[in-house]
Amino acid sequence: MIIDCSNTLPEFAFTEDSNPDPKNEGYVKLFGPRWAQLAGWSKEEFFRKLTIQSQSVVMDELFSLLKENYSLDKFLAMLSESNITYHAIHNxxxxxxxxxxxxxxxxxxxxxxxxxxxxxxxxxxxxxKGTESLKVVRKAITEQGYKAVVLPPYEHGVKADDRKYYPLYALCDEHNIPIWIHSSINYFKETSVFIDHPSNLEAPLTDFKNLKIIAGHGGWPWIPDMIAMLLKYENLYVDTSAFRPKYIAEPHTGWDMFMHYANSLIQERIVFASDWLSLGMPIKDYIKEVETWPLKDSVKEKFYWKNANKLFKLGLGVEDSVAR
Incomplete structure (x- = not known):
């Protein structure tokens, strides 16, 4: 049984944009070849198309094919086949x-x-968007069945410790709703690489005693800082989404300290998350690579579902794990 804490729907991940924002160019270069492979294209074919057609035309063609291959019914079947019990929708x-x-x-x-x-x-x-956005979030978590909130500081151009986020933090603190916050490198032009540094989570964790934060994407490349935060703040959680698992387990990639402490002092605060749609990697292949991690069996169980089950108050038990 697995709970995936960082993902979205295929139709959101593969959205046509005939006039792509120039600041997103880095993401297209990084993830475009990966999405192409999900569609059955080779990397070479993807780049060949870019030499004879505009980026917008190629991406529209690619996303149309992906949306057909990853219809909701097919998507749900993929999740079931890979034992994904709950799947995040980051809206x-x-x-x-x-x-x-x-x-x-x-x-x-x-x-x-x-x-x-x-x-x-x-x-x-x-x-x-201030109060209007806050109203929408309040309705989502009190009336519409949402169980968490998601923030991308690099997209907003606002660090996580900025007081502009504090009305939201207060709302989530009041309702015991966790927040997933992007806490890793970004590839936006003209946006500081440090805008999502894990240290920006310290002020809200200090000012809101019951606020629970998931540091999205593991804090890479600032893993030692991320570990220090996890050791200090008991309401801080972390995932490793958007990075291939095989590289996380490899020495000298910057993840060494994470792998060491995952088996010991932070084992209660690690949650499984993949962003496999963004990675362009089938979920079954992603999980196969995670299975090679040197995690204790008891820790792997916490990582896969037990910690997230508690964090999101899903009410799953051991009998559910056996049944699935």
């Missing part, structure tokens, strides 16, 4: 413009309702 509210309305949370709410005990809804908040 991000992107951007640095407060003039746009908050991201729609009703559509994901319908998915959650239609497929009970299958998805964990993460409500997106945008500090530039």
């Amino acid at each position: 991000m509210d992107y951007g640095r413009d407060g003039s746009e309305p908050p991201v729609d949370h009703d559509y994901v709410a319908e998915i959650i309702k239609k497929y009970p005990n299958r998805f964990i809804g993460f409500a997106g908040y945008n500090p530039h």
Whole structure:
């Protein structure tokens, strides 16, 4: 039994954009070849297409094919085959413009309702949209079945310790709702690589005693700082999503300290998360690589589902694990 704490729906991951934002160029270069492989293209074919067609045309073609191959029914079958009990839907509210309305949370709410005990809804908040965004998040967690909130500081251009996020932190503290916060490298042009440094989580963890934060993407490349935070703050959790598991387990990739402490002092605060759609890696292959990690069996069980089960109050028991 596995609970995936960082992901989305295929239709959100593979969205056409005929006028891609220049700041996203780094992400297209990084993830484009990976998405191409999910669609059955080779990396060489992907780059060959880019030499004869515009990036927007190639990406539109690619995403159309991916959305067909990863329809919701096929997607759900993939999750079942890989023993994914709960799968996250990060319903991000992107951007640095407060003039746009908050991201729609009703559509994901319908998915959650239609497929009970299958998805964990993460409500997106945008500090530039202020009270209106806060209202949407409040409705999501009190009326629509969402169990968490998601923040990408690099997308907002606002560090996690900025007071613009504090109304949200207070809301989540009050309702005992965890927040997933991007805490790793970003590839946006003209955005500091340090905007998502794990140290930016310290102020909210200190100021809100019951606030629970999941540091998304493991804090890489600042793993020692991430471990120090985990050792100090008991309400801080971490995942390793968006990185191939085989590289996390390899020496000298920067993850050595994480692998060491995962088996001991931070074993209660590690949660499984993949972002396999972004990685362009089938979930079954992702899990196969995780299985090679040198984790104790008791720790692996906590990592796969027990810690997340407690964090999100899912009510799963050992009998569920055996049944699945």
